[in-house]
Amino acid sequence: MHKLRHLDTVYLYFLHKLKNPRITVTDFFTYQSAYESDNSLRWLINDAFREKVISQPEIFCNVGVSVDLLSTVDNQLKLLKKCRNDPKTTYAAALCGAWSFLRVRKGASDLKFANRVVPSLPGITTSHKIKFSEKGKLKDDLYPHGWDEIDWEVYYIMKNPSISFTEAIRISKKEGTGLSRKTIKKHFKKILEDCKIQMNFFPWGYGHYDKILFTFKTKYEIGLYDSLKKLDRTSYLWKVRDFIILTLFVEHYCKTVRSFKELEENGLIQNLKVSIPNRHYSPFEEDFI
Template identity: 35%
Template structure:
């Protein structure tokens, strides 16, 4: 199995997880690779996780989440970063250098209305310097709504089973309910969630991450263009501002977005890069 084929198989697994909302490797193997050894598929995916080509799948439902960007204040905000890391109401915090010093997401007044991890193309259909959102026309991203029909038990099961591969039996024992109840509820929960499974064919540590904030009338087109790249990128929408975590091959690729700003396709562009980040509470 050569490297190009392995990368394609891994991308197929990511697509399978996202589209079927089922992360079981055995199910993927029998559907897409029935004539190869099952253990070979399992070993391939396990090695990919160790190399950070893919990450463990997680289910994501957008709750009432407040996102805040803290502007650059000349010195790193280490104390504030540590405070947010240890705050039980904070889902995620990242220390930055550049236009902003910190970004964090917490339980609170909802201003985060959209989030996504892009599903990349293998091979890449475009490069960063070829991104052109205008070819799709103007369009805004749809708002992602918090589920309205979940009860307290649904939220408990969601919290315990962010990992879709976690055992229903184990969760049932922890919550004091039957595994069948967990399984039935979980199937309903999945209908309102997305599978978040990033994909980085060269390995996560071999990319240069940047955090961009910007505004544009071409939100849908920009997301469509990012999907044509060969690695995942993260998208958040806070009020009318897009926050993009982009993974470049080299730092100079940031110029592609500076050119878009010069053309008037995007505006209010602000650029930062991560110093440190930590998951405090999974979303």
């Protein structure tokens, strides 16, 4: 994307945004003496968004998510279109390989954990050299018991935490509740304490990488998570019931698959299945990708 200094700056902005999703470029400028003005820094950050080096932050809370993996689908495009017209579907992907289709929708919760793993820059390892030895289970993402009606309203209004409170007030008025700025800010603070902020970071841009979707079981969930933090790009790690769904963004497909096969042969993972996402749908995107 940019010279190393510039990429370091984008990565630092990414880390600040995870801590405070409402930080502005002007606020971030106070940390960046290398830039003569916030306009030059703003150009850099906008360029990073445009090239999909980073994504806008999103609030994630496990509010009831059902995940279905299908081994056989006769017409993937037809099912994708059906998912597109289903307001409960939040993500769907056509796959090649062991699985044929992945669907995520609102419903009975069998999603135990979900995160976009924060990477390192520079990276400490690569996707085909992932190693781990620490046993332990990931901590479940718990349903937010105790939220009131206003908490839920603010959660759905502010799922994109970058929107202004003025815009949040406008949405609230449109929905007939008319929450005040003070109320929105108060409940938003509470929501942030109960939820995760998730963003992407891809040094060469999202479109530069190939995606691989792995499913498997392991007793080394903590070790796996820690090893993914050593990559230089985001990876998606989910736990559904008692198995892992891991999406890696790679340049070396064969090497990565071979390394995971070795992890299975060495007893670190079991029931390994490999699939390639070839088309997906999300209501946050305009069309099938």
